[in-house]
Amino acid sequence: xxxxxxxxxxxxxxxxxxxxxxxxxxxxxxxxxxxxxxxxxxxxxxxxxxxxxxxxxxxxxx
Numbered sequence: 001x002x003x004x005x006x007x008x009x010x011x012x013x014x015x016x017x018x019x020x021x022x023x024x025x026x027x028x029x030x031x032x033x034x035x036x037x038x039x040x041x042x043x044x045x046x047x048x049x050x051x052x053x054x055x056x057x058x059x060x061x062x
Contacts, residue, residue: 010040 017033024030 007041007044010037010044013037013040 013033014037017030017037020027020033021030
């Protein structure tokens, strides 16, 4: 469940990325937003697969 706290902001960042991409597809900040969203989603997914929470996965990977 705590991983959901990372997945929700990642989803919002991704939608912001899509909105900005439609406005101006060549901006560097679009790539930064997409990268940030993908990192947050990856951490959330790994935490769920490991059976722990995202903060635990980030602080002390076992």
